Amino acid sequence: MNKIFLVLSFLFFLNISNAQDSLATEEPPKAAAVKYSEKDIKIDSDTIEAKTFSKNFKKKYTDSDFVYEYKAPEKTAWDYFKEWLASILRGIFTFNNPQASLNFVTMLLKVIAALIIIFVIYLIVKAIIAKEGQWIFGKNAHKKTVYYSEIEKNIHLLDFEKLIKESIQNGERRIAIRYYYLWLLKIMAQNHYIEWDIEKTNSDYLYEIKSPSHREEFTYLSYLYNHIWYGEFEIDETTFLKTENRFKKSIKTFSNE
Template identity: 75%
Template sequence: MNKILIILSFILFSGITYAQDTLATTEPPKISSVKYTEKDIQVDSSTVEVKTFSKDFKKKYTGPDFVYEQKAPEKGLWQRFMEWLAGLFERLFHFDSAESSFSFVSILVKTVAVLIIIFVIYLIVKAVINKEGQWIFGKNANKRNLYYSDIEKNIHLLDFDKLIKESIQSGERRIAIRYYYLWLLKVMAQNHYIEWDIEKTNSDYLYELQRPVHKEEFTYLSYLYNYIWYGEFEIDETTFKKAENRFKNAIKTFSNE
């Protein structure tokens, strides 16, 4: 075994020694010593065209396609007002930043706008319910409300004959027809043809009538009354006399039966 190790050591030592001798005796590569003269230099004698630019060439590049700097849009009056208000709130309430103050002001302005709209709608609805919206429903809205409320509540206490004469003397024929219709309802209620109730409609009273002849007459008189009263136009003397005679006959008929 020892002999084998001695032989391997000798072979390894010999290889290392041979490699060192080979590196020591190797010569470096030679550098070429070629020399160049002036004859070897070539001069380019071709003509070079000189480029020139017109004096107004800048005008061709002034369009929007050649603008590379984006300008901030100008602020409108509303934007400046909002910024001023945000600055005021920022000074008064010590917001953390201008952005937070601006956000608060935006929400506040929108809330106030919604409240104003709701308030306006409330006023309109209130005017309609209370029948004060004369500018909405026409010039005679207040007059019509008067006759619905005051007269109908006291239908059994009114002297319709006197009221009709006063209306005719003052030239208010439409109001006289109104009185005739209420007088007819009063007589029908007193003679138990209907039960009077201020909330009832003409159809309700028509349903309560039993005899067909009464139904037919009341239907026509209701049509005549609605045409004259709600039509809101003045009637001539001839038309008024025809309507007046028809109401007088009906009142007489319901009073005597």
């Protein structure tokens, strides 16, 4: 029985070995041959643009992105001044490093410059509000300022009725309106509505007036005076008469109260 089993096992393994040898030697099937004709050949007719570089191409790449070698900028006189000032401050205050003192000096100078600009703007605005800005914008303003400031210094000694009459006869209506305004200030000071001071502005006088009705009247008359006098234009007869009557009425009111 055992012999028969051994024979059968031998025959079984022999068949498997032969099958593997046949699979190893079997060639794969060949693919069918593909035939091409001249019609299947396509020629690319597109032109190719040749790229060239000009001799001066480096001049086109001057942007900071193409600068690979950093060169420190040369110091100016302003830079040396800031360094000198920073060295002085380092002797007074304690800084972590020289750069910290230099940054402090830069910030300090910016603050000082801003304060100077603000102060100059303040002076200009104050001059305009006070109607002293004519020396900046007006023609022959220096001559007018000197001449009429002498009149204002002697406001309590002047005969304004006479001065106004002479101005009207000479056709100087603007000057006549100015005399009316100074006459009004004289009457208001004499009756203690305001305290006269050549350095004061219209706004200063306005705050001194207690009565609301008087303050409103003075505001309107100041507007008329500023518009006519500082406007530097001649007024017609109708406008002058209306303005003159308004000043006369107010002068009479402030004189009698």
